[in-house]
Amino acid sequence: MPQTKAFKPTPSVQPCPTCADCPKFRDFRDARNRGWCSAFDKVTRLHHTRTSTCDTTIESQSKQQNRLTVMVELVTHELDIDPERGFTFPKHEQVIEVSMTEVSRKAVEQAILPHREFNDYYIAGFWEPQYEDF
Numbered sequence: 001m002p003q004t005k006a007f008k009p010t011p012s013v014q015p016c017p018t019c020a021d022c023p024k025f026r027d028f029r030d031a032r033n034r035g036w037c038s039a040f041d042k043v044t045r046l047h048h049t050r051t052s053t054c055d056t057t058i059e060s061q062s063k064q065q066n067r068l069t070v071m072v073e074l075v076t077h078e079l080d081i082d083p084e085r086g087f088t089f090p091k092h093e094q095v096i097e098v099s100m101t102e103v104s105r106k107a108v109e110q111a112i113l114p115h116r117e118f119n120d121y122y123i124a125g126f127w128e129p130q131y132e133d134f
Contacts, residue, residue, distance in 0.1 A: 017050040024058055067099045071129050072108055074121035094121070103128060 019025045024039040025046075033046040039057045075090035082089065096118075098111040108126045112118050 018046060019044050019048045019050060020046040022050055022054065022058070024061075066101055068101065068103060069129060070098050070100055070103055070108060070111075070126050072096050072098055072112065072126045073124040074112075074118055075124045076121055078120075090124075092121075093124070094118075097129075 019035065019037060020027070022037070022039070025035050025037055025044070027035040027046065034043055035046060036042075037044045039054060039061060073093065073095050075093040078091040079088040080091045081087070096112075098108065100107045100111050103126070105123070105126070108123060112123070
């Protein structure tokens with residue numbers, strides 16, 4: 001009596017991701033299969049397995065690269081009067097630098113909120129600094 005057995009095909013084995021698959025890896029194309037890992041700033045090999053530490057480092061570096069520097073002008077509500085010209089101006093003003101992911105008034109307010117020393121100030125203006133190449 002012939003027996004029939006239903007075999008299920010084995011799931012295909014997925015290869016582990018390696019440095020060669022990583023966006024931060026630059027291949028030297030040499031005989032020793034080496035390349036440069038810009039995530040860790042060191043030489044590594046194509047066949048090294050990409051770990052969760054690699055993924056975490058790459059993710060945190062990309063978040064840091066997306067941060068913007070914004071200059072914020074803060075002034076107090078307290079005013080002084082110029083005796084010669086007769087106009088008023090803020091008694092205290094200060095320009096600070098904050099880091100954020102987007103440039104908007106709401107993002108600036110949220111970035112300044114944890115700094116208790118600026119509670120008596122209001123935002124007069126904010127801008128992205130323009131750096132000149134020398």
